[in-house]
Amino acid sequence: MGNAIQWIDRRFPLSTFIKHELTDYPTPRNLTSWWNFGFLAGFMLVVQIISGVFLAMHYKPDSQLAFDSVEHIMRSVNYGWLIRYMHSTGASAFFAIIYIHMARSLYYTCFRPPRELMWWSGQVLLLLLMATAFMGYLLPWGQMSFWGAQVITNLFRATPYFGDQIVIWLRGDFSIGDATLNRFFVLHFLFPFVIFGGVFVHLVALHYIKSSNPLGIELDKEDKIPFHPYFTIKDLYGLGLFLIVFCAFVFFKPDMFIEPANNIPANPMKTPPHIVPEWYFLPFYAILRSIPDLVGGVVAMGASVLIFAALPYLDRSTIPAGAHYRPVYRVMFLVFVLDVLALGYVGAQPPSDEMLLYGRLASLLYFAMFFLLPSISIREDRWLRKRGLPKAVEAFIEAEQAEIERQKAARRRRRGAA
Amino acid sequence: MIRLLLCLMVLHWGAALAIEEHELKDLKLDMSPASLKQGVETVNNVCRGCHDLKFISFASLEGIGLTTQEIDDLRGDAKPADRLMSYVPAEARHATYGVVPPDLSLMARAREGGARYIYTLLTSFHTDAEGKLDNTLFPGVRMPDILGYAGANAEERRAIEDQVTHVAAFLEWASDPNAEKRHHIGWYVLGYLAVLSFLLYKVKKRVWSRLGAMHTSGF
Incomplete structure (x- = not known):
């Protein structure tokens, strides 16, 4: 064994790699469970790729066969139902994890320098994930698959000059059809591997600048612990808890994430009464619908996803600690989360005057949070500086000092006793 | 904060469920x-x-x-x-x-x-x-x-x-x-995961105890 590793090490930096990225990789010891979700997202990507590859062995990307081939998987393939439900529930789980991962970064302002590239690579990954999920949703070829894709591809009509041509180019036909299904299948298979590469970049950046932590300040060397075994075991424990929730859905409520209308084969002649996207697109869908003009709606929806990238420049506070020590920012964060949930609710409702009003108010609030952030964060910063360090920070520093002294005394006592 | 988010989720869910089946x-x-x-x-x-x-x-x-x-x-x-x-x-x-x-x-x-x-x-x-x-x-x-x-x-x-x-x-x-089979297997899967998570929790406790008493809960 030792010889084999030596043989490899002379040709490939295996031991150095493991040492650098795992056994010696310094991690802040104060990471809370919210730091578990990056690992969980990586885990879900692997689950989706593996279950997806097995589904692709039985699935037929043909408008005449697709719907029946999914039922073939559900009924005739050995444990096909399990693979399919893992994949369909997995999409929702993936988004839930990514949104929590993003909320964590927002709350602790992990987008601040020097983590801009982490934040932006994450933004690109989010866009890729959304595209992959959207194309994957067409594959079961149910009513909601078909009409959802019809509505969303139609949005590209908003492109200046080439709108109509671009829509046809995307669909490969004048309407969603066999050509669209086939190309969406190919791209849905390809994109996860692009995401995999993107995750690699995200991780290289992470291991270069190291993890953020709830305090937002760079910790001393003594306050960092090796990733392995401390965070490998913590992440695995978190994975266990996550899998309990995930499997509860997969085995007992898998149809919760499949619209009833998607159990009806796609019918281009019959529009379903109420077209809704999957839950993870609802807030953005609500923003799209709150603007009566097609171009305006598309621009607003695109901006609502892309505006996150501007955060490193919008947040002007000099206090590094994130929302925990910034009372105003904390309120803004909570209002934002509430607002996104409200938008999600509005997005799920059939259009009505009342819902349109709520949707517009919530959309306005959504963007207001971003546009007000520069001036609010500057004022908050000034106020906090004038008031002195937050009490919690002071208390924490004192408690930490006392603890270190106590441990030192205990060590001295132990040495004395020995 | 976690409690607040959980409350929000439950409320959200309730609202979503109330849409249909009247x-x-x-x-x-x-x-x-x-x-x-x-x-x-x-x-x-x-x-x-x-x-x-x-x-x-x-x-x-x-x-x-x-x-x-x-x-x-x-x-x-x-x-x-x-x-x-x-x-x-x-x-x-x-x-x-x-x-x-x-x-x-x-x-x-x-x-x-x-x-x-x-x-x-x-x-x-x-x-x-x-x-x-x-x-x-x-x-x-x-x-x-x-x-x-x-x-x-x-x-x-x-x-x-x-x-x-x-x-x-x-x-x-x-x-x-396959619904019945799915439920049947599901209970075993959940039971297995509960035991596994409990054991992982114990191991985590033990591994982290090497670090001494400096607790992380105050952050």
Whole structure:
């Protein structure tokens, strides 16, 4: 064994790699469970790729066969139902994890320098994930698959000059059809591997600048612990808890994430009464619908996803600690989360005057949070500086000092006793 | 903060659930073999007059506990591998109703409310003031009141409701024949994961205890 590793090490930096990225990789010891979700997202990507590859062995990307081939998987393939439900529930789980991962970064302002590239690579990954999920949703070829894709591809009509041509180019036909299904299948298979590469970049950046932590300040060397075994075991424990929730859905409520209308084969002649996207697109869908003009709606929806990238420049506070020590920012964060949930609710409702009003108010609030952030964060910063360090920070520093002294005394006592 | 987020999630969920299922009748699904057997008999003798069940083969009815003899009685001249297609060709049905009546294999999943929708639809036929047949749940439905619910008296209606309960149960089974197996495996999976997570928690505790008492909970 030792010889084999030596043989490899002379040709490939295996031991150095493991040492650098795992056994010696310094991690802040104060990471809370919210730091578990990056690992969980990586885990879900692997689950989706593996279950997806097995589904692709039985699935037929043909408008005449697709719907029946999914039922073939559900009924005739050995444990096909399990693979399919893992994949369909997995999409929702993936988004839930990514949104929590993003909320964590927002709350602790992990987008601040020097983590801009982490934040932006994450933004690109989010866009890729959304595209992959959207194309994957067409594959079961149910009513909601078909009409959802019809509505969303139609949005590209908003492109200046080439709108109509671009829509046809995307669909490969004048309407969603066999050509669209086939190309969406190919791209849905390809994109996860692009995401995999993107995750690699995200991780290289992470291991270069190291993890953020709830305090937002760079910790001393003594306050960092090796990733392995401390965070490998913590992440695995978190994975266990996550899998309990995930499997509860997969085995007992898998149809919760499949619209009833998607159990009806796609019918281009019959529009379903109420077209809704999957839950993870609802807030953005609500923003799209709150603007009566097609171009305006598309621009607003695109901006609502892309505006996150501007955060490193919008947040002007000099206090590094994130929302925990910034009372105003904390309120803004909570209002934002509430607002996104409200938008999600509005997005799920059939259009009505009342819902349109709520949707517009919530959309306005959504963007207001971003546009007000520069001036609010500057004022908050000034106020906090004038008031002195937050009490919690002071208390924490004192408690930490006392603890270190106590441990030192205990060590001295132990040495004395020995 | 975690508590607040959880509260928000629950509220959100409640609001989302309140959207549908306002006008459906209550239904207590009886998934026992006896009930499913009665259900498949009605489906075979009545529903198949117009509807296909293209994902259900006669042989697969073993899944609801039918014996080979019972399956043979049901299928008549058809082969065991044959699907439960309608007795009437699609063209003829299209000529009668203007559309081909929908396939029933996935019906319990293809409507908001599932089996309750099926039960409510079949027990919502009535004759309006002008003596015209209609359906409260689906006004203008092209499907005839094949079980004669509208013209039945109270006692006959109870018998029909009973019959429809079994049909709804069978279609619920047909929409996902692996559901029972899935639940069965699910309990083992959850049990295994609970034990695994508990052990991982213990190991985590032990590994982290090497670091001394400096706790992280105050952050």
